[in-house]
Amino acid sequence: MKRCFIFAAGTFYGLREAPRAGDLTIAADAGLLNCRSAGIEPELVIGDFDSMEKPPRGGCVVAPVEKDDTDTMLAVREGLARGCGAFYIYGGTGGARLDHTLANLQTLAFLRRHGAHGYLYDRDFVYTVLENETLTLPRQVEWGLVSLFAMSGTQRDVTLEGLQYPLAHADVTGDFPIGVSNHFIADTARITCGAGLLLVGWQLPPLTETPADRSPAAPPAQ
Numbered sequence: 001m002k003r004c005f006i007f008a009a010g011t012f013y014g015l016r017e018a019p020r021a022g023d024l025t026i027a028a029d030a031g032l033l034n035c036r037s038a039g040i041e042p043e044l045v046i047g048d049f050d051s052m053e054k055p056p057r058g059g060c061v062v063a064p065v066e067k068d069d070t071d072t073m074l075a076v077r078e079g080l081a082r083g084c085g086a087f088y089i090y091g092g093t094g095g096a097r098l099d100h101t102l103a104n105l106q107t108l109a110f111l112r113r114h115g116a117h118g119y120l121y122d123r124d125f126v127y128t129v130l131e132n133e134t135l136t137l138p139r140q141v142e143w144g145l146v147s148l149f150a151m152s153g154t155q156r157d158v159t160l161e162g163l164q165y166p167l168a169h170a171d172v173t174g175d176f177p178i179g180v181s182n183h184f185i186a187d188t189a190r191i192t193c194g195a196g197l198l199l200v201g202w203q204l205p206p207l208t209e210t211p212a213d214r215s216p217a218a219p220p221a222q
Contacts, residue, residue: 001084001085001086002022002023002024002082002083002084002085002086003019003020003022003023003024003084003085003086003087003088004023004024004025004026004075004076004079004082004084004086004087004088005019005023005024005025005026005040005087005088005090006026006027006028006031006072006075006076006079006087006088006089006090006092007025007026007027007028007031007032007034007035007038007040007042007090007091008028008029008031008034008071008072008075008089008090008091008092008100008104009028009029009030009031009033009034009071009091009095010091010092010093010094010095010097010100010101010104011091011093011094011095011123012034012037012038012090012091013090013094013121013122013123013124013207014038014207015038015040015090016121016204016207017088018038018039018040019040024043024044024079024082024084025040025042025043025044026042026043026044026045026046026075026078026079027042027044027045027046027075028046028047028070028071028072028074028075029045029046029047029048029049029071030047031047031071031072031090031091032045034090034091038090044060044075044078045060046060046071046074046075046078047071047074047075048067048071070100070103070104070107072089072092072100072103072104072107073103073107073110076107076110076111076118080111080114080116084116085115085116085117086116086117086118086119087111087116087117087118087119088118088119088121089104089107089118089119089120089121090121092104092107092120092121093120093121093122093123094122094123104120105120105127105151105199106151107120108120108127108128108129108199109129109151109152109197109199111129112129112130112131112197113131113197117129122201124203124204124205124206124207125145125201125202125203125204126201126202126204127199127200127201128199128200128201129151129197129198129199129200130191130193130197130198130200131193131195131196131197131198132193132194132195133192133193134190134191134192134193135190135191135192135200136188136189136190137184137188137189137190137191137202138187138188139184139186139187139188139189140203140204140205141184141203141204141205142184143183143184144183144184144202144203145181145182145183145201145202145203146163146182146183146184146189146191146200146201146202146203147179147180147181147182147200147201147202148160148172148179148182148191148198148199148200148201149172149174149177149179149180149198149199150172150173150174150179150196150197150198150199151174151196151197151198151199152174152196152197153173153174153196154171154172154173154174154196155171155172155173155193155194155195155196155197155198156171156193156194156195156196157169157170157171157192157193157194157195158170158171158172158191158192158193158194158198159190159191159192159193160182160189160190160191160192161186161189161190161191161192162184162185162186162187162188162189162190163182163183163184163185163186163189164182164183164184164185165182165183172198
């Protein structure tokens with residue numbers, strides 16, 4: 001599966017895995033600064049460049065400021081057009097704009113509905129969206145946190161195994177945060193969902209200053 005690494009302009013907490021040969025790396029507007037701080041020169045820079053000057057080099061796609069897509073969504077569309085099936089988004093949370101964090105969580109839902117999986121990295125946490133599938137998570141942090149939220153009204157047929165608060169074929173609705181702050185009690189947890197889009201976030205080990213000690217960004221088993 002071809003992978004796409006996207007660097008947005010929010011808070012960059014550190015890189016958990018460097019792109020490999022064959023991966024696509026895109027900087028979304030001022031996400032170029034985050035990309036370069038990770039020691040990576042992106043294959044493509046895309047955006048309206050309202051938060052930084054257009055880089056003086058090739059490989060830029062300039063979009064109008066007045067548009068429907070965020071700069072991150074433009075990068076996602078480009079990655080899908082190039083055949084990517086797994087997306088790793090850094091710098092997509094934090095910063096001064098909660099609205100952009102919410103938009104990027106919705107972008108995970110967009111990716112799932114378009115046949116791909118997205119992973120949005122926050123500080124020691126990563127988020128993805130599931131639909132009609134099972135996610136198997138290894139425990140990486142003792143008593144590690146897992147949270148889930150309905151993204152499309154009501155998420156049907158949710159089953160949780162290996163967590164402190166289990167569920168069996170339950171409905172999770174978008175008007176009450178029943179899924180926040182669950183915990184691992186087994187070496188692996190399984191999250192199964194049916195119809196609807198389910199946002200799942202889980203805790204990762206803290207990043208260290210030594211790249212070899214960092215937890216890999218490889219997606220868990222679906």
